[in-house]
Amino acid sequence: MAAEGLVALGLGVYALVGTLAGEATETTAALAEAAFGLLVGAGLIWVAVGGLLRAERWGRAPGVLTQIFLIPVSITVMQSGWPAIGVPLLAAAIAGLGTLLAPPTTKALYGD
Numbered sequence: 001m002a003a004e005g006l007v008a009l010g011l012g013v014y015a016l017v018g019t020l021a022g023e024a025t026e027t028t029a030a031l032a033e034a035a036f037g038l039l040v041g042a043g044l045i046w047v048a049v050g051g052l053l054r055a056e057r058w059g060r061a062p063g064v065l066t067q068i069f070l071i072p073v074s075i076t077v078m079q080s081g082w083p084a085i086g087v088p089l090l091a092a093a094i095a096g097l098g099t100l101l102a103p104p105t106t107k108a109l110y111g112d
Contacts, residue, residue: 001052001063004070004092005044012037052100057109060100067097 016034024030044066051059070093078086099105 001044001048001066001096004066004096005041005046005048007041008037008044009041012039012041055108060105060109063100064097067093067100070096 012034015030015037018024019027019030019034043062047059047062047066050056052063070089074086074090074093076086077089080086
């Protein structure tokens with residue numbers, strides 16, 4: 001979750017810098033994209049550090065939901081001709097989902 005958050009945060013910063021440098025053709029859309037990346041990144045890091053790392057029960061639901069959303073996004077990215085990005089994204093989503101739903105995670109979050 002934290003790695004995914006860092007990537008989203010990095011992409012948000014990248015989009016913001018590109019927009020401010022005048023590289024965007026649609027400034028409003030580019031700023032919205034940058035803001036979305038920054039917010040998603042910060043949110044995922046908060047879930048990872050504030051929820052999952054501290055073994056808080058609430059951290060699991062947004063984590064699982066994020067991984068479920070990443071699966072169709074990664075497939076779309078692969079179908080758009082970017083398998084170098086889509087395949088690792090799909091692998092990360094499946095690994096994250098498996099980890100979040102694994103019995104040791106359930107035990108850590110909910111006890112015996």
